[in-house]
Amino acid sequence: MSDRRTIEVTVNGVRHTREVETRLTLGDFLRHELGLTGTHIGCEHGVCGACTIHLDGAAARSCILFAVQAHGCEITTVEGLAKSDGTLHAVQQAFRDHHGLQCGFCTPGMQMTITAFLAENSSPSEKEVREAISGNLCRCTGYQGIVAAALDAAQKLRGA
Amino acid sequence: MKPAPFKYHDPRSVKDLVGLLASLENAKLLAGGQSLGPMLNFRYLMPDHLIDLNRIAELAYIRPGADTLEIGAMTRQRTLEHSQEVQRTCPVLVEALHSVGHIATRNRGTIGGSLSHLDPAAELPGVCALHDAMLTVAGPNGTRSIAMAEWGVSFMTPNLEPNEVLTGVTLKAWREPHGYAFVELARRQGDFAMAGVGCLVALDGNSKVRRIALSLIGVTTTPVRLSAAEKLLTGSDLAGEAIKAAAAEIGALEALDDAHATGTYRKRLAGVMLGRAIGRAAERARMQGSRQ
The missing domain is CATH 3.30.390.50 (CO dehydrogenase flavoprotein, C-terminal domain)
Structure with a gap:
């Protein structure tokens, strides 16, 4: 006797219509229904930040949002960052250049958090970057590289 | 599927919301969901009905008055953080918001959710206490006002009946320079x-x-x-x-x-x-x- 609703969402520019159980989280919807497994599900209680996506342009945790709540919304996931020809987003390129990822589990959430943050604050200080990623946990403890990548990406995006 | 099954409701007005609250048993209100979401995922809470407040547009507002700042319960924390009106009338609220979770949680989290969840460590109830806030609650018998001093009944328990909902809060701004x-x-x-x-x-x-x-x-x-x-x-x-x-x-x-x-x-x-x-x-x- 599951409670179901039909939702319509735009993910990375593509429109999808699906019938979903109302208790399905947005993170599980993206991964299981749409096959967009770039969004990583870590703690599933809003602490680790791995599942961060953009909901109507704002960073949000997809593990504690229901898919039904995203009805009518625009979503961007990590798959939507690079250009269609494979050119990496400046933040992704900076992660590569500065060794901003090790195991890669936190990476999608980190990149979604940082891209949203840089869109609001184009020339952050190191302290501001650290505050911005305070809700994203990297268990490899690779924060140095992540912070360096964010600062470098900010500079490149300003120049672009 | 993490949460236990529930029936989902997304009313569009406070009137419809109050009607739902009066008719449903074991219902929970979903505001920003940054605390309720984890509790549902843990199955710490297993409501039969989940009433989502996110599509009630009339609950999201910031209205500065002569000596007051009125804020709708569903106003996002991030909206408050960026509001010039809030910065002008109650800047301590903006300062406190920097300690409320993280950008991603503040994008969803609401002032009404914070006040109703009433975590002892939550900053926004502390700011409301500081500004002698009055809270407005809607229920089957209309609306009533509660002073912030009477809002907290006990640990994580606000002065709210099961068929009532917090709709807004009015902070008293200080007129004198401070x-x-x-x-x-x-x-x-x-x-x-x-x-x-x-x-x-x-x-x-x-x-x-x-x-x-x-x-x-x-x-x-x-x-x-x-x-x-x-x-x-x-x-x-x-x-x-x-x-x-x-x-x-x-x-x-x-x-x-x-x-x-x-x-x-x-x-x-x-x-x-x-x-x-x-x-x-x-x-x-x-x-x-x-x-x-």
């Missing part, structure tokens, strides 16, 4: 505060306290105003001795005691936070004075 500060200590940025203090202070021409408000979070089961300390400090010059005496008043409180920090430690921290908050607020009050 300094402000919100200071807390948490183990990590955005984590739950072990102790936090909010302070508003207005000084007279001789740098003596004309008016002061102090609120404390993270120490007692619900946020409290430190009235005894306020009384002690009114008329004082905020010298070290006066602040020490005010901090001593915290000793009389019954403090939370848990795995994160003992009650004794929380109270000791609260005294330190009190000194820092007053120091920063007084400095801002003096800067205000020198600008005039």
Whole structure:
């Protein structure tokens, strides 16, 4: 006797219509229904930040949002960052250049958090970057590289 | 699927919402979901009905008045953080918001959700206490107003019936020039505060306290105003001795005691936070004075 609703969402520019159980989280919807497994599900209680996506342009945790709540919304996931020809987003390129990822589990959430943050604050200080990623946990403890990548990406995006 | 099954409702008006609340058993209200989401995922809560408030547009607003700031329950924390009106009328709210979770949680989290969840360490209830807020609650018999001082009944329990919903909050802005500060200590940025203090202070021409408000979070089961300390400090010059005496008043409180920090430690921290908050607020009050 599951409670179901039909939702319509735009993910990375593509429109999808699906019938979903109302208790399905947005993170599980993206991964299981749409096959967009770039969004990583870590703690599933809003602490680790791995599942961060953009909901109507704002960073949000997809593990504690229901898919039904995203009805009518625009979503961007990590798959939507690079250009269609494979050119990496400046933040992704900076992660590569500065060794901003090790195991890669936190990476999608980190990149979604940082891209949203840089869109609001184009020339952050190191302290501001650290505050911005305070809700994203990297268990490899690779924060140095992540912070360096964010600062470098900010500079490149300003120049672009 | 993490949460247990529920029936989902997304009313579009407060009228429909109140009707649903009156007719449904074991229903939970979903505001920003940054605390409720985890609780549902853990199956710590298993409501039969989930009523989503996110599509009720009339609950999201910021309305500055002559001496007040009215905020709708579904106003996002991030919206408040960026609001020029909030910065102008109640800047301590903006300062406190920087300690509320993280950008991604503030994008979803709401002021009404914070007030209704009423975590002892939550900053926004502390700011509402500081600004003598009045809360508006809607239920089957219409609306009623509750003073912030009467809002917290006990640990994570607001003065709210099961068929009622918080719709808005009115902060009383200070008309006179004043300094402000919100200071807390948490183990990590955005984590739950072990102790936090909010302070508003207005000084007279001789740098003596004309008016002061102090609120404390993270120490007692619900946020409290430190009235005894306020009384002690009114008329004082905020010298070290006066602040020490005010901090001593915290000793009389019954403090939370848990795995994160003992009650004794929380109270000791609260005294330190009190000194820092007053120091920063007084400095801002003096800067205000020198600008005039």
